[in-house]
Amino acid sequence: MKFVNTFALMCLAFASSKAMRNIPSRELVKEIKIGWNLGNTLDAHCLDALDYAEDQLASETCWGNVKTTPELFQKLHSLGFNIFRIPTTWTGHFGEGPDYKIDDAWMKRVHEVVDYALNTGSFAILNIHHENWNYAYAENLEPAKEILEAIWKQIAAEFANYDEHLIFEGMNEPRKVGDAVEWTGGDQEGWDFVNELDNLFYNTVRASGGNNAIRHLMLPPYAAGAYGGAPDHFIYPENDDKVIVSIHAYSPYSFALDNGEGAVSTFEDASEIDGTMGEIKKFFISKNVPVILGEFGAMNRHNEDERAKWAEYYIKSAKSIGVPCILWDNGIFEGEGERFAIIDRSQLKIAYPKLVTGLMRGLGEYNYSIPESDIIEIVEEEEPSVTEPTIEPITPTTTEPVVQQPTTNEPVPNQGATTLVDPTYFTCGAQDWQCKSEKSDICFSEVSKCWGSGKDAETCTKISFECSKIWN
Known part of the structure; x- marks a missing residue:
């Protein structure tokens, strides 16, 4: 990790802003217990299936989840979660350059959902997620900078007066999509691209007025990775104590994420978790740089007892180095894809109470329990056979190359007739x-x-x- 000199804009007046505590991020993260991701919802996109010109809001449910309600966040907050990450895809919801004006209806809906989370007294993270214009290749850099600056100017202005409970995250897992180094730590081209966009996001928000001069910001290394060259080549702003590093880690990969022949359903080897936390400590915590694990999880393999053991160990390990974690939940319980749901969003009931209890035990809450009235039983299908992760691009925590599926609206180079697959x-x-x-x-x-x-x-x-x- 490298440091770069910056000049934080700390002298703005906040007369029209909600009072915002001027505390460093390393103190803020101490107030965060554990979090939950509103996955496959505002980040969903169906550009080929929906008429965005006719209905800007239909994408929220186009990946199968229900429309988000305030009660969802209220229920999760009552169960102990106090930070909510709100992945949001903006592609399809903004116009042509140079303004790249965000659709009013979409901005209003995003604003509503952010308020749902914040109104519980929790923290919230808002980001840009499944975009198809920020793949980390040099030829994409200039147009990506133009779009990113325009989008973040508008988001920052929309929420300029919000206090420290709202955190901005510049990008989600920025990487060279489709390249051999996509998930293996990156290369110089990818590192330079991500660092430049991180810096642009940082400067854009800081100069946008209101409370944004001292807003807590999350910056990801290449692919939000903790291994390989990603953390070593990450550039962190100096002279600003309100910046948090965004890391994703689904560890151990064979237990947490792998859907292929290497997948296991028992949690027996914690060495990969130990290694992940060791890398985070070496590159960031030891240098007094705060970190939030913005995504982690272990998919359902009809193994709740094992996932409960894993959850307690994972959270205890992260807590020991001062890193709060945010669980990935994509709303999917069964099937052959990724299965990370923990709560039925319609009935507001927890499907895996042992797993959630394990998370809380990892925080040291050994008397934690979920009321029977808040539990629902999911009818289990036959355990899926060999598959591979889909839809939500997630960083594996091994160094073995794993190529992930591009999102549905991502351009694919012309490779001629399909001959290599069934x-x-x-x-x-x-x-x-x-x-x-x-x-x-x-x-x-x-x-x-x-x-x-x-x-x-x-x-x-x-x-x-x-x-x-x-x-x-």
């Missing part, structure tokens, strides 16, 4: 998202096998691109 993967109906998700899972498991077999990077990358065509 043609039956492309038989789903145009709007049969469940079918596409299942076929994509299986296809991307072949990508993982390709990397593991030692085949050349070009072949594995081509397979990845062909798998992504399932979503066309």
Whole structure:
């Protein structure tokens, strides 16, 4: 990790702003217990299936989740969660340059959901998530800078008077999508790209007025990774004590995220968690740089007892180095894709009480319990066989290359006719998202096998691109 000199704009007047405590981020994170992600909701995007010109708000539910309510956050807050990350995709919701004006209805809806979270007395994190314009390649840099600056100027202005409970996160897992180094720590091109956009986000918000001069900001290293070159080449602003590093870690990968042949359903080896926390401590905590683990989780394999053990160990380990964690929840309980849901968002009931209890035990709350009235039983399907992660790009915490599926609106280079994967993967109906998700899972498991077999990077990358065509 490197430091760069900055000049924080700390002298603005806050006459029209809500009172904001001027405390460093390392003190703020001490107030955060544990958090929850509103996944696959405001970050969902269905550009090929929806008419965004007709209805800007339909995307919130286009990946299958219900419309978000205040009661959802109230219930989670009552169960012990006090920070909510609100992943938000802005692509499809803004106009042409140079203004890139965000649609009024979309901004209003995002504002409403942020208020839902903050009105519980909790913290909230707002970001930009599944964007298709910020892939970390040099040729994308200048247009990406133009869009990022315009979008963050508008978001920062919208929430300029909010206090320290609202945190801005510049990007989600910025990386070279589709490249051999996508999930392996990056390269110089990727590091430079991410650092430049991080710096632009930082300066844009700081200069935007109101409380934003001292707002707490989250900056990710390349792919929000804690391994490889990502943390070592990350540039952290100097002379500003209100910046938090954003890290994602699904550890151990074989237990938490892997849907292929290497997946395991028992938590027996904690060494990868120990390694992740060790890297975070070495690169950041030891240098007095605060960190939030903005995404972590272990998907459902019909193994709640094991996930409860994992949860307690993971949170206890993170707490020991002063790092609060935010659980990923994509609203999915069963099926062949990623299964990270913990709460039924319609009935506001917890499906895995042992898992949640494990999280709280990791915080030292050994008398924690969930009322029976807040628990729902999920009808379990037969455990899925070999698949690979989909939809929500997530950083593996191993150094083994894993190529992840590009999101549905991401451009795919022309590789000619599809010849490297099973043609039956492309038989789903145009709007049969469940079918596409299942076929994509299986296809991307072949990508993982390709990397593991030692085949050349070009072949594995081509397979990845062909798998992504399932979503066309």
